[in-house]
Amino acid sequence: MQTLNVLDNRFSPFNTFSTLSADTLTADALAAQNFIDSKKLTKRNTLLIIEQLQTTLDLDELLTIFAREVARYLDFSGLYFKCPSVSKTLRGSRKAKKERQFQLKINNDYIGTLTYSINAPISIANFKILEQLHQCLLHPLKNAVAYHQAMQLAMQDALTGLGNRRYFDEQLKRAMHNANRHHSLVGLVLGDLNKFKAINDNYGHPTGDKVLIEFANILRTCIRDSDSLFRFGGDEFAIIVENANEDALAIIEQRVLQALPENVLLAKYKLGCSLGSTFINRADDEHSFFERADQALYRKKMNMSHRLSVV
Template identity: 75%
Template sequence: MQTLNVLDNRFSPFNTYSTLSTDALVAETFTNTVFDKRQVLALMTKLQTTLDIDELLNIFAIEATRYVDFSGLYFKSQNLNKVLRGSRKAKQERRFELKNADDFIGTLSYGINSPISLTNYKVLEHLHQCLLHPLKNAIAYHAAMELAMQDSLTGLGNRRYFDEQLKRAMHNANRHHSLVGLVLGDLNKFKIINDTHGHVTGDLVLQEFANVLRLCIRDSDSVFRFGGDEFAIIVENANDSALAIIESRINLALTSNVLLNKYQLGCSIGSTFMNRADNEVSFFERADETLYRSKMQAAKRLSVVHTRST
């Protein structure tokens, strides 16, 4: 895969006309290239080779940088925010609305350090027309994949998505020599809540607990529901105290949240950091073992409390 890194270029080496002045280049390419049907078809063919939005932006940027000097490219739609890899802050941004007739797809913003000329503007508008349909298809595909990877009740990632993200997080940790942690949670007394108050109440408790977990993690962390009352958190780029902090936040939330405290919901937690010898199975099993020990300790405490009360 060819990757455009705008950090390394003031004006991209993809520009095959770099010996010409910028104005002469734009005028020539606009006249001879933009309206060349073969050139347009070649770009559209490349854009139709993927449904990955990041890759689409990369393919598009390689073409756009032939005509316009920019240091960043950003796409935003109602539910998506994407940044071209290597983008850096510029003096200003020039934003374009991407529309197909009355169908608003999103905005595409260029980080620029100098104004875009009228000719450049027209070139970009022409290129945007090539991007519209591939981008719309990629957004629809992304939405469908999100639904397939999402727990329908809580909106958290499901077990299938967890397996994919764990593999990716471990790969990145090994590659960048960073620390990745895994937190597993299993709710205590949840069956009693379901049996006593009904499944509607049980669903509300699960949804509220999912909201609590979202508040207990950073934006770079990921939270999942396996089904039932089992949850997991992948903590990337962690430090030594990250897992203990998350566990403390969860325990505090269980007592301070009005709904969860009302039903005296508890949660057994097991956590561990990945080591360099781990694969996905060994990493998960070690976290699961710590969760099991936590559940046994919770069961013993409940047993002691019950004995004393009788």
């Protein structure tokens, strides 16, 4: 397999992006390889780079394409992008002795901050080229961020800000794949509020909405940062618990049941909840995994028991 060196020999051998496999480069990228002078960016070079950056709206892919170009001029081992709505780390990034940050703006409109983990000082000539590369990145990056925001909204429940059913389906499939691949344990918790319909009927939907928002906030406080929380609609909620231990689901239920009577709004309406939960088994697909948790929830609602039902 042929390998293309994209850095001068003076660069650190620990540069994450110092070599690129020809097999991973597109035909356009290989063509651009022939035109790029390691000492400067010509107008033609710039147009080729912009063309490459405009081929995707995926932030991870965009940063990968950009890193390939930057690696010709900068000895770095990590690249990080952050803006108010998203934070991304380029795959393969590692910390270095120093970091260099650049704020990216279009006409004083803040797009985000790029941070490089650098292994060696940036020369004046390469610093100027880096600024040119940032100019190439600005508009493709702005479009990618806007696309990411739109996709996030499409995956979000408007009332509570939790993930919606569509997002749940995607995340459950991903979590199960990772659990089977790494032989880890993933749990699923389904829950709903008891007699929630009576709140809407007796006090109106605005009150019901407040109750749902408050319950969502309670659930947020009862899970780890690595757990994922969703609302399907109505008063139905789900929690995906990754890298779980055998006590994880019982701990979540205990926290939720303790928090409910301590909440002023939910205590006012004497609202409780039912939770059904289960762990993945190796024979599961998404349907069987969800169905088992749903059956556990159904049994819990039928007997109104406070004993955890893990199937």
